[in-house]
Amino acid sequence: MATVDECRAALLKLADRLGSSAANGAREKLDFDRTLACRITDLDVAFHGRLNNGEITGLTDGDDPRAKIKLTSSSDDLVALVNGQLNVMSAWTSGRIKIDAGVMDLLKLRKLL
Incomplete structure (x- = not known):
């Protein structure tokens, strides 16, 4: 089991990666503003x-x-997931992760994940 600090580091790594993508022109793919929460069961x-x-x-x-x-x-x-060792779609369809969002947000998130 990963620790709280490892989970926090993974989310910060994801934030850095998204920031780099946004700086490199991917920003137009994700032109929305949403609050998000990540729950570690x-x-x-x-x-x-x-x-x-x-x-x-x-x-x-x-x-x-x-x-x-x-x-x-x-x-x-x-x-x-953040380290690229787990495929988002297979994890989601198998129930290993749950993403609760509106349909349009899920379509936009697909570009991100």
């Missing part, structure tokens, strides 16, 4: 922030029950 912790123009900003500890995009996973699956 086996550690009983959560993180939240904002996905804005292809970047994750304001990432902090704690849950946001009103977040428009919610990702739920185990700690190991989150780390594997």
